Amino acid sequence: MPPPAAARQATLRTSNLGLVLRTVCGAGEPVSRADVAVRTGMTRSTASRLADDLVSAGLVDEAERTAGPARGRPATPLLPGARVTALGLQADAGVLAARVVDLRGRVVAERLVEGDWVGSDPASTLGHLGGLAAEVLAGLPRDVRVVGAGLALPGIVDVDRGVLLRAPNLGWSDLSPADLLAGSLPPGLRPALGNEADLAARTVADSAPGRPGAHRDFLYLSGQIGIGGAAVLDGRVMAGSAGWAGEVGHVCVDPAGPACPCGSTGCLERYAGRYAMLAAAGLPPETPPAELAARAAAGEAAARGALDSAAGALGVALAGVLNVLDLPTVVLGGHLAALADRLAPALEEQLARRVLSARWRRPRIEAAGAHPAAGATGAALRTLDEVLRAPELLLPGPVVARAQ
Amino acid sequence: MPPPAAARQATLRTSNLGLVLRTVCGAGEPVSRADVAVRTGMTRSTASRLADDLVSAGLVDEAERTAGPARGRPATPLLPGARVTALGLQADAGVLAARVVDLRGRVVAERLVEGDWVGSDPASTLGHLGGLAAEVLAGLPRDVRVVGAGLALPGIVDVDRGVLLRAPNLGWSDLSPADLLAGSLPPGLRPALGNEADLAARTVADSAPGRPGAHRDFLYLSGQIGIGGAAVLDGRVMAGSAGWAGEVGHVCVDPAGPACPCGSTGCLERYAGRYAMLAAAGLPPETPPAELAARAAAGEAAARGALDSAAGALGVALAGVLNVLDLPTVVLGGHLAALADRLAPALEEQLARRVLSARWRRPRIEAAGAHPAAGATGAALRTLDEVLRAPELLLPGPVVARAQ
């Protein structure tokens, strides 16, 4: 994407600064300067110098020396900077969320409001969200730096231009959410947009900024009202050539199947979308997914039929995706997480049959941990990941403008 | 994939050497040292020094100064080194190929043999291929360096271990082709394996080593007997977590469709595979695809029906892939290339209807250029790409062994 640029002396420093920071963040436990040197292959002197710079910028904290059972001089434990944070926002049909996450991956502050924003007015809903964000920011301690913001949206987004092209569940299209939020946020804090599934997938890929999570290669399915998805390869979300990847909900399961508002027929959402499943089970649309699972467990035929039909459709669609992408794991999030226990057996059986490489490695189905408004956390993680990739931008010192 | 490593002074040099080499290769026309400096952002002195090193290693050639219409001192044109080459091999059900390609992307020498190796004996067939390779190598001029080799195979490959796990068309499984070729090749020239579609896709992504081709983001479909595929994003083939990605032929088009030997039902290959199409058209399996196209053009109903059915199945399967991967273009290769003219209209219409993002960017269908044994060229391109990424390995001078 970026045009190739020559590496100069400063590039070394930038690159190694990032490496030290990522090493500290990725360790998951306090590490000493000497640990950093060993893990990165630098000399102790180099690692130490870079660590000093990160400490003085607040990106890395020095903890108190605790005399351990070791022999030599006790190490100074290094931790990701607790005062460096990012704001993650999420506007969804069922939840508005504002959450501040720090470099250690801890939630510093948050406000979540559940409700029903299907077909809502963008200005009013985003105004509401902006209010939550302002509350959260106002409650932060003085010394906390919020280095950026992100907004997770359930729809197709033009990330570069910051435009939400279409969010069917909300009924929104062609608007610039950052403009509508600008009044509530500090001037420098314009949120970068992102697809909800793409961002939520990050909470699985990373357990904290720079720290690998439960899986590094997986397909994430986000069941909201429709079904969004995100493919993660080696910890990186594949956004596609324009950022519109992951529309698993509109993979065709049966060309002779029911028509979908998208214009196609037999889309996965027609079988495993939230409303489709509840309708098939004879339940009202506001029924929580957990109740559907409970009724199926109790032996209710309509509920079982709805889940079997959903599992069958998911099997066909996911097998196609896994055949093309070769991913070992599917993580079910959103409303599908609550149903994972009942869906997984039939689903794994179908994938074993339909995925060509299953004889060498059977695909596995897992439920995402209960994580309300995972997209908001993911939006904050993405912002903090940018800091990990370019920490020099937050260092003091003369920022030399570079010709573009 | 590689564990993070500290950047040192030598890293700068390595990185910039590669940048200069890629600049020369990617330009597509002779460039001067000064051009390199401008395009990379280096100073003339740095670019010049690095170019000198590449020239003395033979990775870059200096052409004769041709006095152009320019005003100042005439430039010394730099070209990719013509004597640096790689060997690309392909073993397929219908062709054996050995091809030597140089850094300029030119075919220096090749031997192709058509035949029928369906269900053949691996040792004898690979012995045959080895013979072709030996002939090609023996005919090379003395001063040509063959820096590596690759082998394209129509099946599932474990690239790291060098094992062909399963090639249904050839009827081969669980073998190490490099071992069977070792007798025919020079000791240092052990071919790296690759999936045929993955490698053939490189001939579309790159028109020469390091030089961008017609498309950088596309799905390549390789119609041999089955249907292989490869997704290319920003010029990079996505091999998947284990290298088994791209099995588009086994995407399910209709769960109620005919059984496939793979164990699934309604696989794309059952509709658009070579034998499936010819059988549907009432033609014998050895009929060339071009004749099928001709008969359809002449109005023969059975041929038209076969193509319509194939286009319908392709539409469903490709729409699913494009929904998940967000690629702007599908390139039809192999036997599908000859049918592209007849398939494209129906296919593009289906994709426009079934791909969610089509309203913002309609997916396009294209035919790959006629390129016999594209996998062999792709195998050579991959090897040369490794040189472009790490040219210092071919430089003279003390090779300092690095731990790990």
Place this chain on the structure above:
DNA sequence: GCCTTTTGTTGCACCGTAGGACTTAACCAG
């Protein structure tokens, strides 16, 4: 109380790029 062990720091050398002056090799105008 001294030795050992490990952490963190300091000073010097090395390496590669930046920058600018200089040389080279062409065209052009008179």
Place this chain on the structure above:
DNA sequence: CTGGTTAAGTCCTACGGTGCAACAAAAGGC
């Protein structure tokens, strides 16, 4: 033919960052 102009390529010094090794610091072990 000669000097001026222009741009390519080379050379030399300065700068910045890392490598290396010696040293200082802070603990435990005997």
